[in-house]
């Protein structure tokens with residue numbers, strides 16, 4: 083084993099949260115090392131035009147994703163079943179290089195609703211504890227929206243998020259999201275112009291008394307210089323966004339907001355092709371001594387460090403904690419233990435909306451997040467749930483992110499999957515169809531969790547992470563309810579035909595269908611070491627010099643995309659590290 | 674037998690000549706040049722690198738039905754879909770380089786948990802084509818490629834629904850793979866061998882690799898006037 087010179091801070095995984103940690107800690111003058119298993123990637127040459135406009139390579143084969151041949155997860159629907167490997171990409175996609183999934187995300191940048199962060203308390207107070215099914219185990223985050231607000235803003239300012247505020251210091255603003263928590267300021271940049279599909283959706287929703295607003299987006303609407311002095315340029319709605327890098331310097335990513343500055347800091351170093359296999363502990367098991375990784379030549383390397391930041395993405399964070407023996411693994415039979423606890427996902431539904439030949443949607447005009455309209459009336463606790471008997475909700479989305487024909491071409495209901503009739507339908511509907519979708523929360527449950535698989539291994543011989551997950555009734559009800567509201571909007575759009583994808587009671591979680599990469603939980607944060615793995619600063623309750631960033635900290639999932647909250651929680655954590663932990667290393671919250 | 678119109682080699686020859694052999698003998702070179710601007714230029718015949726001759730016949734006969742040629746636009750054959758699939762078989766994808774391929778394999782797992790066969794794409798095509806041809810021999814005393822278009826549709830429907838039982842693998846898995854790769858080849862950038870002359874993009878109105886619509890967002894509902902471009906810079 084090779085032993086490297088000790089560093090002050092080692093960052094495991096160099097995607098969105100690893101980059102934020104790096105730049106925020108760089109000012110302290112500490113020696114910081116980021117270990118990234120993938121390669122270096124940058125706008126030029128890696129995402130340059132025209133090679134980027136290649137649906138097959140990026141959108142379908144997944145050139146930027148973690149190669150499943152080397153490492154994947156296993157999945158089963160229930161405790162007691164035998165899990166099988168996730169052999170081909172479907173349900174979710176993992177990032178794999180410098181920038182992580184932050185390279186090939188959509189940039190849909192949301193804040194949580196205030197009640198999302200105190201969900202258990204809020205639901206108990208408003209509807210009574212009995213409103214939650216016995217096996218639902220939702221929790222509070224251990225911090226409030228008001229406490230987090232400055233950090234949510236800090237991440238938006240980094241990204242130059244485009245959007246229109248709906249609530250500034252409690253004052254409701256026309257044209258924004260009236261249901262959002264109070265913001266101190268408007269978005270850094272105005273919204274991206276609406277695509278036509280989004281406009282038709284918003285008109286219909288408004289006619290029904292709903293409150294559509296432009297999706298908060300990290301596709302820049304105008305030139306923007308962030309506080310680090312890094313510049314973004316306006317998005318051209320190229321239609322090659324999610325699953326692709328951005329050739330326009332328009333989509334916020336570590337590459338377009340942080341790396342140009344961070345990579346020049348003398349006290350910061352990045353080692354790529356360095357796959358971390360465990361976090362090492364001293365003999366007491368209460369302090370981390372650094373990490374072990376496998377380098378590009380396959381050698382085992384020990385990297386001593388005083389502080390370990392685990393920012394390898396939700397699933398990999400959980401796996402590393404389990405492989406390293408930090409915290410007690412969760413046991414679904416007793417509900418005890420914390421690592422792997424409360425895995426959750428999201429539940430989507432979608433409607434294909436088909437118009438006549440005289441309605442030119444031009445679906446190829448699209449951005450990953452900009453140019454789309456949202457209705458948030460039925461998300462979180464924005465409406466009275468009492469009569470509906472479920473917890474959570476979804477936002478409704480109108481418009482499209484592009485018209486890439488292999489993945490995004492849709493045909494009217496009843497069209498055969500192939501043959502002359504399919505071809506005719508593809509030809510006739512392509513330019514005249516758009517999408518309306520719901521993007522919904524999933525609560526956490528006693529029998530939904532993550533652990534290590536007993537059978538399957540990665541390329542280094544380490545056990546894969548095992549997911550035990552299927553839908554619960556609460557989510558079928560949520561999806562049915564919000565999808566009905568989406569159908570109301572679609573009817574108002576007066577299309578020629580509509581198709582529907584909805585998950586109904588009895589439908590199993592289907593890993594073949596992409597829904598979202600918003601997987602959550604497993605190293606959750608909270609206010610007690612009995613029920614959570616991390617405190618409110620994302621510091622391990624068990625090993626105080628280990629911090630874990632990312633959606634693994636979410637005690638249950640939201641109806642929103644997670645990264646706005648992930649970024650906010652990361653800034654909250656790093657501020658506590660800088661201002662308190664470094665001065666006085668030890669637990670930031672007394673258990 | 675080889676002179677009968679239904680014989681496999683003759684059918685395949687007809688398919689190939691339609692797709693691949695330009696009528697050079699009939700038209701002079703200048704006439705050919707003229708027709709090129711009006712109709713897609715004919716391609717040089719492609720010689721498969723992975724598929725054997727009988728497999729190649731199967732593949733052409735199958736994709737020809739999945740996306741048939743008609744007045745609406747190109748069929749999978751003239752779009753070069755078989756060439757696309759053959760080329761994919763030779764790359765990392767065909768060798769299963771993108772899939773987790775370690776055992777144990779549990780092919781009887783609930784389909785919602787995804788692909789669980791031990792075959793990579795190359796092996797899947799090879800195993801399935803042999804099994805389907807076998808089945809066709811038993812049922813129709815003919816290879817799949819030699820069946821009439823209606824009979825081929827019938828076999829494809831049966832594969833899709835799982836009504837045919839194949840040795841070694843579920844028919845539905847192969848059908849899904851074949852249909853997926855066929856649509857990929859039909860719509861992918863032409864540099865991969867399919868979507869010849871961007872004809873599939875033209876048919877639906879997709880502008881390909883243009884990827885710049887800054888001026889078009891705020892002209893909602895207006896028909897976009899430009900035809901497609903490819904990554905290598907071809908226009909159509």
Ligand SMILES: Cc1cc2nc3c(=O)[nH]c(=O)nc-3n(C[C@H](O)[C@H](O)[C@H](O)COP(=O)(O)OP(=O)(O)OC[C@H]3O[C@@H](n4cnc5c(N)ncnc54)[C@H](O)[C@@H]3O)c2cc1C
Pocket residue numbers: 094095096097098099100117118119120175176177178179180181182183184186187188189190191192324325356357358359393394395396398451599600631632633643644645646648
């Ligand atoms: C197609 C797609 C679209 C998305 N769209 C949105 C969206 O619109 N809005 C939104 O909010 N979120 C979206 N997301 C999710 C978003 O990308 C993630 O929430 C975000 O990137 C998480 O940041 P992270 O730092 O936790 O992980 P990442 O950004 O993924 O970074 C993790 C890094 O760790 C590295 N790593 C992993 N394991 C190891 C190891 N053992 N050793 C060394 N390095 C390791 C990885 O290679 C990677 O670079 C999307 C994701 C995908 C895939």
